[in-house]
Amino acid sequence: MKRWIxxxxxxxxxxxxxxxxxxxxxxxLKSRASDTVEINLxxxxxxxxxxxxxGNDPKQADMRKMLGGLTGxxxxxxxxxxxxxxxxxxxxxxxxxxxxxxxxxVVDVHSAxxxxxxxxxxxxxxxKQMTGLVVLALEPKQLTVxxxxxxxxMTQIQALSGKMGVPSFNAGxxxxxxxxxxxE
Amino acid sequence: MNDVERELRGAFQRRxxxxxxxxxVGEAVRRGRSRKRERxxxxxxxxxxxxxxxxxxxxxxxxxxxxxxxxxxxxxVRITGEKLNFVREAAARGLLEKNLxxxxxxxxxxxxxxxxxxx
Numbered sequence: 001m002k003r004w005i006x007x008x009x010x011x012x013x014x015x016x017x018x019x020x021x022x023x024x025x026x027x028x029l030k031s032r033a034s035d036t037v038e039i040n041l042x043x044x045x046x047x048x049x050x051x052x053x054x055g056n057d058p059k060q061a062d063m064r065k066m067l068g069g070l071t072g073x074x075x076x077x078x079x080x081x082x083x084x085x086x087x088x089x090x091x092x093x094x095x096x097x098x099x100x101x102x103x104x105x106v107v108d109v110h111s112a113x114x115x116x117x118x119x120x121x122x123x124x125x126x127x128k129q130m131t132g133l134v135v136l137a138l139e140p141k142q143l144t145v146x147x148x149x150x151x152x153x154m155t156q157i158q159a160l161s162g163k164m165g166v167p168s169f170n171a172g173x174x175x176x177x178x179x180x181x182x183x184e
Numbered sequence: 185m186n187d188v189e190r191e192l193r194g195a196f197q198r199r200x201x202x203x204x205x206x207x208x209v210g211e212a213v214r215r216g217r218s219r220k221r222e223r224x225x226x227x228x229x230x231x232x233x234x235x236x237x238x239x240x241x242x243x244x245x246x247x248x249x250x251x252x253x254x255x256x257x258x259x260x261v262r263i264t265g266e267k268l269n270f271v272r273e274a275a276a277r278g279l280l281e282k283n284l285x286x287x288x289x290x291x292x293x294x295x296x297x298x299x300x301x302x303x
Binding site for chain 2: 037039041045046048049051052053063067073075077107109111117118119120121135137139144146148157160161
């Protein structure tokens with residue numbers, strides 16, 4: 001019996017660790033948003049997806065490589081019809097979580113001006129390994145939070161740029177985009 | 185001896201079975217066993233079909249789940265990419281506005297912008 005309790009406790013701890021931050025605080029925004037995107041991908045789902053990817057297909061191989069170390073991907077995007085539908089307090093609760101142990105702010109764009117865009121990138125590191133990444137984008141009519149946990153290699157995320165329907169992007173922050181081969 | 189006794193005696197009288205009776209009995213037993221074996225074979229085949237259908241259905245379900253996950257993952261990566269671009273642009277704009285403000289330009293557009301980028 002004690003063993004089962006221990007196993008349950010370890011599983012619960014692992015599940016809690018799989019998600020970097022608690023995004024439930026944004027649940028009440030759903031009712032105010034005109035459009036909501038909610039993505040919750042746990043470690044078993046990511047591994048399942050990786051298992052069905054073709055390692056010989058270069059496009060899928062990149063995605064598969066990226067999935068190898070991930071333990072969770074959680075996204076919340078709320079689009080609003082008008083400005084001022086979410087409060088600073090709701091966002092600050094998230095920022096407070098991101099001031100916890102292990103987290104550091106990589107980029108912080110903050111403007112007190114009304115209607116200005118605010119943004120932030122936060123990373124959690126263990127040794128030299130990045131184990132958590134949160135991207136926060138606050139626009140007047142849109143709020144987006146991306147929470148990726150696990151062993152994160154930004155070069156692998158960058159490698160997906162422009163592939164599999166993903167538009168070109170620059171992960172930046174010290175990550176170089178893969179060089180494009182010159183057309184002969 | 186009355187009629188009833190006579191009838192009973194007649195009924196219980198030992199008679200020799202007709203010729204080939206033992207063969208017929210043996211054949212019937214064999215046929216019964218063979219039918220049972222055949223029924224078992226059909227049952228096993230039916231069970232195998234059910235198991236195979238179950239496995240196939242499970243695999244199909246897993247594949248569908250995996251596809252859905254890949255679609256969601258693509259969307260997540262797309263949103264992440266878009267938002268990383270957004271953060272870069274916001275940071276660049278903030279730095280530009282900060283520089284302009286420091287040089288005394290466009291102060292009305294600068295406001296209280298506060299940008300920090302850490303390497």
